[in-house]
Every structure is written in C-alpha cells, then in structure tokens.
Amino acid sequence: MNDLQPVLRLEGIVKTFPGVRALDGVSFDLRPGEVHALMGENGAGKSTLMKVLGGVLAPNAGQIYVAEKPVSMTNPQAAKALGVVFIHQELSLAGELSVAENIFLGELPLKSFGRVDWKKLYADTDKILKTLNVSFNARTRVGDLSIANQQMVEIGRALTVDPRAVIFDEPTASLTDAEKVVLFEVIADLQTRGVGIIYISHRMEEIFKITDRISVLRDGQYRGTLNTAETDEDKVTQLMIGRSLDLSRNVSHHEMGDIALEVRGLSCGHLFEDVSFNVRKGEVLGFYGLVGAGRTEIAETIFGLRTPSAGQILLNGQEVQINSPIEAIRLGIALVPEDRKDQGLVLGMNCKDNMTLPQIGRLTKGPFVSDRAELAIFDKYRDKLDIRTPGWRQSVGNLSGGNQQKIVIGKWLSMHPEVLIVDEPTRGIDVGSKSEIHNLIRDLAAQGFAVIVISSEMPEVLHVSDRIVAMFAGRVMREFTSEDVTEDNLIQAISGLTGDKAA
Amino acid sequence: MTVLTRQNLGSFLAKQGILIAFVLFMIGFAMVNQRFIAMDNISGVIRSSAILGVIAIGVTFVVIGGNLDLSVGSMMSFSTIVVLDLHDKIGPGLAIPAMFALTLLLGAFIGFLVGYLKLNSLIVTLGMLSAIHGLTLTWSGGKNMDIADKSGTWFSFFGQDRIMGIPVPILIFALLAAVLAMVLSRTSFGRKVYAVGGNGQAATFSGIPRARIVFMTYLISAFCVAVAGLLQASRSLGSQNTVGQGLELQVLAAVILGGASLLGGSGTVFKTVIGVLILGFIQNGLLLAGLDFYVQYMVTWAIIILAVWLDIAAKRGHLWSPIA
Numbered sequence: 001m002n003d004l005q006p007v008l009r010l011e012g013i014v015k016t017f018p019g020v021r022a023l024d025g026v027s028f029d030l031r032p033g034e035v036h037a038l039m040g041e042n043g044a045g046k047s048t049l050m051k052v053l054g055g056v057l058a059p060n061a062g063q064i065y066v067a068e069k070p071v072s073m074t075n076p077q078a079a080k081a082l083g084v085v086f087i088h089q090e091l092s093l094a095g096e097l098s099v100a101e102n103i104f105l106g107e108l109p110l111k112s113f114g115r116v117d118w119k120k121l122y123a124d125t126d127k128i129l130k131t132l133n134v135s136f137n138a139r140t141r142v143g144d145l146s147i148a149n150q151q152m153v154e155i156g157r158a159l160t161v162d163p164r165a166v167i168f169d170e171p172t173a174s175l176t177d178a179e180k181v182v183l184f185e186v187i188a189d190l191q192t193r194g195v196g197i198i199y200i201s202h203r204m205e206e207i208f209k210i211t212d213r214i215s216v217l218r219d220g221q222y223r224g225t226l227n228t229a230e231t232d233e234d235k236v237t238q239l240m241i242g243r244s245l246d247l248s249r250n251v252s253h254h255e256m257g258d259i260a261l262e263v264r265g266l267s268c269g270h271l272f273e274d275v276s277f278n279v280r281k282g283e284v285l286g287f288y289g290l291v292g293a294g295r296t297e298i299a300e301t302i303f304g305l306r307t308p309s310a311g312q313i314l315l316n317g318q319e320v321q322i323n324s325p326i327e328a329i330r331l332g333i334a335l336v337p338e339d340r341k342d343q344g345l346v347l348g349m350n351c352k353d354n355m356t357l358p359q360i361g362r363l364t365k366g367p368f369v370s371d372r373a374e375l376a377i378f379d380k381y382r383d384k385l386d387i388r389t390p391g392w393r394q395s396v397g398n399l400s401g402g403n404q405q406k407i408v409i410g411k412w413l414s415m416h417p418e419v420l421i422v423d424e425p426t427r428g429i430d431v432g433s434k435s436e437i438h439n440l441i442r443d444l445a446a447q448g449f450a451v452i453v454i455s456s457e458m459p460e461v462l463h464v465s466d467r468i469v470a471m472f473a474g475r476v477m478r479e480f481t482s483e484d485v486t487e488d489n490l491i492q493a494i495s496g497l498t499g500d501k502a503a
Numbered sequence: 504m505t506v507l508t509r510q511n512l513g514s515f516l517a518k519q520g521i522l523i524a525f526v527l528f529m530i531g532f533a534m535v536n537q538r539f540i541a542m543d544n545i546s547g548v549i550r551s552s553a554i555l556g557v558i559a560i561g562v563t564f565v566v567i568g569g570n571l572d573l574s575v576g577s578m579m580s581f582s583t584i585v586v587l588d589l590h591d592k593i594g595p596g597l598a599i600p601a602m603f604a605l606t607l608l609l610g611a612f613i614g615f616l617v618g619y620l621k622l623n624s625l626i627v628t629l630g631m632l633s634a635i636h637g638l639t640l641t642w643s644g645g646k647n648m649d650i651a652d653k654s655g656t657w658f659s660f661f662g663q664d665r666i667m668g669i670p671v672p673i674l675i676f677a678l679l680a681a682v683l684a685m686v687l688s689r690t691s692f693g694r695k696v697y698a699v700g701g702n703g704q705a706a707t708f709s710g711i712p713r714a715r716i717v718f719m720t721y722l723i724s725a726f727c728v729a730v731a732g733l734l735q736a737s738r739s740l741g742s743q744n745t746v747g748q749g750l751e752l753q754v755l756a757a758v759i760l761g762g763a764s765l766l767g768g769s770g771t772v773f774k775t776v777i778g779v780l781i782l783g784f785i786q787n788g789l790l791l792a793g794l795d796f797y798v799q800y801m802v803t804w805a806i807i808i809l810a811v812w813l814d815i816a817a818k819r820g821h822l823w824s825p826i827a
Contacts, residue, residue, distance in 0.1 A: 303708075305707075305708075324710075325707060325708060325709070325710045326710045326712060328710075329710040335708065337708050342702070342704055342705065343704050343705055343708045344705060344708065345702070345705055346697070346698050346701040346702040346705050346706070346768065347701070347702065348701045348702075348768050348769060349697065349698065349701055349768075353694060353697075353698075357694070357698055357706075357709045357711070358709045358710050358711075360691040360694050360695065361691045363691070364690070364691055367689075367690055368685070368689040368690055369689060369690060369691050369694060411709070
C-alpha cells in the first residue's frame with residue numbers, strides 16, 4: 001500500500017455564481033492519516049469548496065479524485081458511498097429518536113415486511129460507539145445528550161461507512177475545553193486508522209495543536225499549503241489576509257465630535273457581560289470577534305430587541321431606556337441587521353417601499369401615503385448610494401446582494417440617525433460592492449454620523465474602523481486604536497488568549 | 504411566436520390555470536343552460552355574492568398580514584342572530600350599533616390572541632369557530648330567530664331595497680370594497696400590513712408594531728363580518744343559528760382564487776373581489792346545470808385545492824415536482 005497516495009485530491013475546481021467567482025481553480029490534496037487544516041476568512045470559499053466536495057453543488061470545472069480515481073459527486077449520498085463524510089457545524093439530528101436511529105437514519109437494517117431489525121441496529125451502533133469511547137448507549141434519546149455528545153453521534157454517523165476522508169467544519173464552536181480533548185482523541189484515533197481529516201477552523205491554537213498541514217484559501221483562490229511544524233501564526237495570517245494592510249486609511253482626518261453613544265457595564269444574561277464602550281460623532285467603531293462572541297446581541301440590545309440584565313445606555317450623555325425598535329428609532333438609533341434577507345428587507349416588496357418602510361407613517365398627505373414624498377426619498381438615496389436597479393418598482397428580491405444592502409443602508413440614512421449600527425455590512429456581497437460599501441461607511445463618518453461596524457472579516461474591520469473592540473465569549477477583551485492594532489494581537493484577543501493586555 | 508415546449512406550457516397553465524378553468528366552466532354552463540348569461544341572472548349572482556364578498560374583503564387583510572381567519576362563518580351567524588334578537592327588544596336603531604360592538608369585541612379578542620400573544624392563527628380561529636357557535640346558541644337558546652313584524656320595519660332596507668335600481672347589498676359591497684381597497688393600497692397602515700405579512704421579522708426591525716397591525720387586521724375582518732351579518736339579517740328578517748356555517752371555507756377559496764398567498768404579504772382587495780365573483784358564477788352555474796346545491800361543497804373544496812396547487816406550481820415553474 002502506498003501511503004503517499006492521497007485519499008482525496010481536488011484539481012482546478014471552479015465554481016461561479018452570478019456575478020461571483022466563488023472558487024477559482026482550487027487544488028488541494030489530502031493524505032491518509034493526516035489532519036489537514038483548511039483556513040480562510042469568511043467568504044474565502046471554504047464552505048463552497050466543501051459543498052462541491054459533498055456533492056451539494058456541481059463545480060463548473062475541475063476534477064475530484066478519490067484514491068486517485070476520478071469521481072463525480074452528484075449528490076451527498078454519492079460522496080458518502082465513496083467514503084467522504086462530513087461532520088457539520090450545525091447538528092442535523094432528530095432529537096426525539098434514539099442514538100441508533102440517528103446514526104443509521106435512512107439506512108436502518110431491515111427484516112422481512114420492512115420491519116426494523118432492532119437487534120442488529122443496536123448491536124451495530126454499540127460497535128461504533130465503542131470506538132468513540134462514549135458514555136451513552138445506542139438506545140439513548142438524542143435530545144437528552146449534551147451538544148458535545150450529539151456531535152459524537154454525528155461522528156458516529158460518519159463511521160457507518162468505512163470513511164476515507166472525514167471533514168470537520170468548526171467542530172469546536174460550541175464545545176468546552178474538556179469536550180475538545182475528547183474530540184481530539186477521536187480525531188487522533190481516526191488518524192491512526194489511516195483516515196484523512198480535513199479540519200476547518202478559525203482557531204489558530206487548535207490548528208497548531210492537531211494539524212499536520214495547513215492550506216489557505218483567499219477570495220476563492222488557493223493560496224498555498226504550509227507544513228504546520230514549519231510555520232507560525234503570522235505566516236498563516238499573512239497568507240489568509242494577503243495584502244499588507246494599509247492602516248493609514250482608517251485614521252479619520254476630520255474632527256470627531258462628542259460622544260454619541262456610550263454603553264456602561266451592559267450585560268444580557270450569559271450572551272454578553274459587562275460590556276462598556278463609546279462611539280463619537282464622526283467615528284467608526286469596529287467590533288471584531290468570532291461568530292457567537294456576542295456582538296450581534298449587543299447591537300440587538302441597543303436597538304431594543306433584547307432587554308439588558310444590567311448596565312446603562314447613554315445617548316448624547318443622557319441615559320435612555322430602550323424597550324423596542326420603535327423607541328430606538330425614535331431616539332435616532334438605526335440597525336442594518338446581520339441577516340439582510342430575513343431581517344433587513346421584505347423581499348417581495350419593491351425597492352421604494354422597502355426604503356421608506358420605517359418612516360411610512362410620516363410620508364402621508366391627508367389619509368394617504370404621498371407617492372411624491374416617497375419617490376423624493378428613494379431618488380435621493382438611489383443617487384447618493386449609487387443603487388443600481390431598473391426602477392423603484394423592482395422587487396428587492398431581484399437585486400444583487402450589494403444593491404440590496406444599499407437599500408437597507410438607504411432606508412436608515414433617510415431617517416438621519418444619530419447612531420448607525422451596521423452588522424456584517426458585506427456578508428454575501430461581491431468584492432466590487434464590498435469596497436463601495438466600505439467607502440460609504442467611511443463617508444458617513446466623515447459626514448458626522450457615529451457608526452458601529454460589526455464584522456467577522458479582519459481586513460474589513462481594520463479598513464473601516466477608527467477604533468476596534470475585540471470580543472471573545474461575550475466579553476470585551478481589548479480595545480484597539482488604529483496605532484496599536486496588528487493582525488496578531490487582534491487574532492489573539494478574539495481567540496481568548498490573554499496576550500499582552502497592556503492598556 | 505414562442506415555441507410551445509412542454510415546460511412553458513406547464514408554466515403557462517400554472518400561471519393562468521384558474522382563469523382558463525373559469526372560462527371553460529362559463530362556456531360549459533352557457534351551453535348547458537342559456538339562462539346562465541342572462542342579465543338578471545348575472546345581477547342575481549353578484550347580489551348573492553355580496554355577503555361572501557364583504558367577508559372576503561376583511562379576510563384579505565388578515566391573510567395579507569400572514570394569518571388565517573376561520574371563525575368568520577360562525578361569527579356571521581352570531582351577528583345575524585344578535586341583530587335579529589335585539590331588533591325586537593331595543594329597536595333596529597340601537598340593535599345595529601350594539602351588534603357591531605359585540606362583533607368587534609370578538610374580533611378584538613382574536614386579534615389579541617394572535618397579535619399580542621402570538622398564538623397560531625389557525626388554532627385560535629378554528630377554536631373560535633366552535634366557541635362562537637356555542638355563544639350564538641347560548642344567546643338564542645337554540646331557537647331560530649325571527650322579527651315579529653316583518654313588513655313594518657325599515658330594517659329590511661339593507662338586504663332588500665334598491666337605490667336607482669341597484670340592489671343595496673351590491674352598493675354596500677362595492678362601497679366597502681372601494682374604501683378598503685384604498686386603505687390597503689394607499690395608506691401607511693396598508694403598507695404595514697403587507698410588510699408584516701411579507702416578512703414579520705424585517706417589519707419588526709423597521710420599527711413596525713407587528714402585534715398592533717395583526718390586531719387591526721382582525722378588527723377589520725370582524726367589522727366586515729358585522730356588515731355581512733347585517734345584510735343577511737336584513738334580507739331574511741329571520742335566521743337559523745347556523746346561517747354562516749361553512750362560509751369560512753368559501754371565503755378562503757375566494758381569497759386564494761384572487762391570488763393572495765396564504766404565506767402572507769401578497770394579494771389585493773380587487774383580486775379578492777374577482778375571486779368572489781368566480782366562485783359565485785361557478786356555484787350558480789352548477790345550480791343552473793341542474794345539480795343539487797350541496798354539490799357546491801365538493802366543488803368549492805376542489806377549487807381550493809386547484810388554486811393552491813396552481814399557486815405553488817406557478818412559483819416553482821412546473822406543475823409537478825418529484826421532490827418536496
């Protein structure tokens with residue numbers, strides 16, 4: 001047996017979506033018994049690549065080889081049959097069913113007349129569970145298990161076939177340190193059995209602890225593979241972010257005004273605790289952290305969607321109570337939400353109606369909405385934000401992501417807010433529109449708006465912010481100014497490594 | 504000329520299917536019975552559709568707001584019985600506002616449960632269908648309700664009179680449709696109804712008071728039911744406790760036929776009126792074709808299924824899909 005023959009190899013994978021080249025000739029190989037990290041920022045193409053590998057998306061070009069034989073993954077079952085299995089970040093288990101039923105879901109062993117062979121099912125399951133060294137058995141109801149144990153069930157599901165390659169997508173996102181140790185043992189065990197592991201994570205610490213090689217994607221392109229033992233976090237970060245960042249750009253050249261919004265000791269249950277910060281008129285304050293660090297929840301609390309359990313919110317020096325978005329809007333707080341399609345827009349409505357929605361009650365003449373007043377607003381912000389649409393009647397669902405986001409931004413700008421909070425301003429937006437939106441955010445600050453930008457993309461947060469608040473697990477780890485920020489200490493702060501906590 | 508492939512035939516059928524079916528029905532009925540297209544028959548159909556139509560307009564608001572109202576038939580029985588009972592007790596001049604107040608109270612209760620407590624509207628209004636029926640029977644003691652002096656009351660005006668030759672129910676139907684069409688399409692309240700039904704979460708994020716908007720849609724629905732109850736009571740001057748039974752399904756059929764999505768966020772008053780008329784003509788046609796009136800219950804159901812199917816088919820672009 002040739003140990004060097006890769007279990008899995010991708011060659012020149014291209015995947016395009018309308019307006020975006022999500023994967024641009026990605027090549028990559030996985031050796032038996034290795035743990036291979038796949039890294040890249042959000043939007044770099046990792047999840048698209050995994051979807052291609054899992055048979056969920058068909059590539060436009062390129063070839064996948066399993067054990068050096070060209071294969072085509074036409075659907076998820078085909079991938080599994082070839083021994084390529086996924087452990088998803090989001091668990092997809094049926095909570096009411098037993099561990100055994102979940103592990104063999106869709107392929108339950110049968111006796112005559114379609115009766116389930118329970119004996120064999122439980123025996124087979126216990127065999128798998130034994131290799132995972134877990135404390136529960138085949139008959140346990142999945143809903144009664146901890147998240148970590150549910151993940152073990154998910155892994156068990158992967159082991160019903162003889163896997164060649166197992167892909168872990170952010171497996172430690174919701175695990176405690178002790179649970180991580182168990183997971184890493186399972187991974188090590190798979191390694192010794194000659195299974196190749198693709199390990200997707202943002203957490204440098206883990207990557208350097210358990211992986212053998214690291215491959216990096218950026219903007220849909222393969223940027224190279226490093227031997228973990230011969231590299232360091234700096235080199236990986238450099239490869240992920242690419243350019244040496246032009247930090248001079250994020251220094252505001254205009255005068256900053258007074259503090260517009262100040263938050264003191266704000267807490268909301270265990271979502272975030274003791275958060276304090278302020279933002280001045282004319283300033284962009286960035287919030288950087290991993291998904292789940294509590295950033296969106298802070299924004300939602302300020303916008304009146306959540307009730308804080310402790311702390312104060314001050315607007316222009318006055319303490320305010322905000323119990324609903326209606327009150328937040330009245331006070332001049334605007335939120336461009338994280339999820340554009342679910343929270344930002346009514347997709348079936350046209351561009352104009354979406355843009356004027358928060359103030360529609362004011363745009364009336366007599367009992368009726370004034371078309372003229374509405375169109376005046378729409379035209380103004382269409383021109384100001386350069387929104388490209390065939391006309392105001394166009395349903396927003398038909399616009400590109402960038403133009404949709406501009407409609408949401410326009411909707412709030414037309415209300416002349418005191419504080420504008422933008423959560424993930426460029427998620428799912430193509431590169432061209434991205435820089436337009438970045439420039440827009442800088443312009444707004446220059447015009448005197450106080451802007452808070454929440455982002456999971458480091459270049460973005462570095463590019464647009466005057467100051468950056470780094471969060472980890474619901475707490476503010478550190479606040480950076482544009483002078484003292486580096487990618488390294490930013491990554492350390494959001495990974496929960498205390499690092500240099502010099503003030 | 505476009506090439507007629509199987510696929511775009513399917514898509515065409517899906518989009519225009521209801522209209523095609525309607526036209527085929529009409530031609531079929533006209534051939535079976537000439538009376539179908541006589542002027543007095545057409546006017547009669549519109550007149551007898553007025554009660555259904557008035558209710559359907561109200562339910563249109565509820566459906567666009569993203570909810571259902573299955574209690575309207577039962578609620579109309581209540582309105583009818585109450586106004587007839589009070590007619591003889593306190594006189595028509597007080598009975599009518601009293602009936603409106605009580606019906607609006609029922610609507611407010613449903614609106615509170617669905618809007619503010621965020622309970623599932625299907626369960627709430629299905630339950631209210633039964634509860635209000637019980638309320639009606641309690642009120643009437645289970646007996647039919649009749650006005651004592653049927654010839655000596657001006658109360659018959661709403662259901663039986665004509666103004667300039669046009670039956671009053673048709674005028675009321677048209678007036679209500681016009682006013683509520685304006686409310687829905689031209690006021691900020693109407694816009695908020697579409698937003699709440701189209702994407703409730705985005706509406707909340709835009710500072711729209713979702714609970715209050717939903718509450719208001721049920722008030723409008725109850726108001727329309729009260730108007731319908733008035734028309735019904737005035738027309739017959741006497742009623743059974745079950746006069747509105749089964750109406751909720753016909754109303755829903757009309758609203759769906761009009762193209763409102765059951766998911767909320769789309770539909771118009773005008774389209775609902777078209778849906779009401781389609782339903783009215785089909786039922787009339789069935790009667791003229793010599794079929795018993797109870798056939799219409801089965802046909803109404805079939806029409807609902809057809810409309811829902813075609814609505815889904817139009818969205819996915821073909822009539823049939825092997826995967827869910």
